[in-house]
Amino acid sequence: MSMEPFNRLVKLAARAFYDDVTIKGENQPKTGRGDNRGMAVIVLDALTRRQWVREEDLAKALKLHTKQLRRALRFFEEEKLVTREHRKESAKGAKIFNAAIAATGDGQQGTKEGDEKMKMHMHSYCCLDYAQIFDVVRYRMHRMKKKIKDELDSRNTIQEYICPNCARRYSAFDALQLVSMDDEYFHCENCNGELVAESDKLAAEEMGDGDDNARRRRREKLKDMLQKMEEQLKPLALQLARVKDLPAPEFGNLQAWEARAHAAAQAGGDSNAGDSSKNSQAQGYSGTPMPFLGETRVEVALSGVEAKEEIELDTKPTSMKVLPPWMIKQGMNLTKEQRGEAKPDVKVEQSSNSVDEKKSNVDKDDGTSLQDEYLKAYYAALVKRQEEQEASKKLQEEAELATDVSEAPFDRHVGMKSKREDDNDNVEWEEEAPSTGNSGEESYRLADLNVEADASDHDDGEDGIDWEEG
């Protein structure tokens, strides 16, 4: 259960009082098909995780029919647990609402996009009303206790009488005037049948017999009931006590909430790290819904790149942490320390060199617009790559390793890491053989790598770009 006190209260109350509520309508009374008792609890739980939510979205999330959900929500509205609002909106208005939800971080994105219909549909929204829930639950418990206590103690109930023949009901007031015949019993008006007193609804025993035991048994039954009720409702009562002094979460009117969510989104966008203008542009809560719609897709791409850039930037100033291999993504600037490899492995060397190259690229990009720089770099990389490929072919003649090694990073994709590892292993094996004959491993590699670094870097860059755009 959630630890937030009000949500916990709602969950406890739902399980205590509403766990046998069916929301199937009257048209399908067959329990053989499986009625969904207890669905009400699910609905309430779902509402504790959201604030204002459109009913259609909730139905989709819970995999319920809209009508059934509506029935449940109508029931809860009558029980004063939920507030609902209905308003006519065009599809655009619905998008504003989705934006507001996204801003609160609930992650419920809108469904369709770009629909330009001007038709006004009736949308219904619902939200838990915590202050009222607190009162309602307390009142309910008070009434329950009062009913049992009344039955036990003084029983200030007005007697009702039923005729067994024609099932006509009389109250004690009627008995006074209408039905007092000198016959020791009350008789029905129509059929003259003897009226039977309808006794305690809770104790449910025949009132006719003036048996001492019967009355005592009834008292015992009521006492038991009271005790069981106290026991079973104890957690709920405790939660009520805890929540009593806290202010209830207040979401206000639907419009007020939406306005607040928009404002919060704007404030959050501006204070983000990195390019503030870019961020606000990307998030696009400029006030009109249309720009926001248009930029949704762009936002995703940009933020992906941004995130990577930020990661790269972040890794620069901080001390290098050892990153586990599954965290290494394409285009991440990582030093060999971050790769967690002490030995100057081939790929590490290459990547470290590529880091230098890329860092220079990154520094340049910071100053100017990102896209322009990328385009420039891309074309430059293409050109260079072609050159390098020619050069690498030459290198191939010198040593097979070079090409193998250079190819390995060319094929570097996120999902194909295992292959690379194998290749590298092979490469390593092969490498060690001739390297023993060389003066120094590192010098040999450096010589190799200096030539290939550009190529690999560009390929990295190329691969990186491909990957991003993919």
Place this chain on the structure above:
Amino acid sequence: MFFHITLERNMQLHPRHFGPHLRDKLVAKLMKDVEGTCSGRHGFVVAITGVEDIGKGLIREGTGFVTFPVKYQAVVFRPFKGEILEAVVTMVNKMGFFAEAGPVQIFVSNHLIPDDMEFQSGDVPNYTTSDGSVKIQKDSEVRLKIIGTRVDATEIFCIGTIKDDFLGVINDPGAAA
């Protein structure tokens, strides 16, 4: 509960009463008409204490009757829910007993009679405790609490209980010899 209030009524007077004692005749007619009646709003009118004002008479068209608006003060009795009254038992039944507190009739069902009192039929039906110490029969005085009133246009009925503390028989009639 008893109240002393001002009421108003339009009295119609036949021309034969016109004369020097018009006013007295009017008041007499008023008393005859109103005392002992019950209105749902004010309760039972017990007694008229005085006539405050008699307005100008209006002769009706067609007939010779004259209508006087009369303001008068009266003592009224109106029972309320939760009120505690003393009443006199009039009838004892298997389903409970009927009692009268002045003009109002109160019914106490056996539901609201303490559990230790059982009904005993016979030529004098009564409710009595197991040890016979307390007996409710016709003409016993009983203190009861009203738990519900039903007010029609011209009648008031009450339901009462003797199950609470300090309720029950006050005074046993001469039957407990």
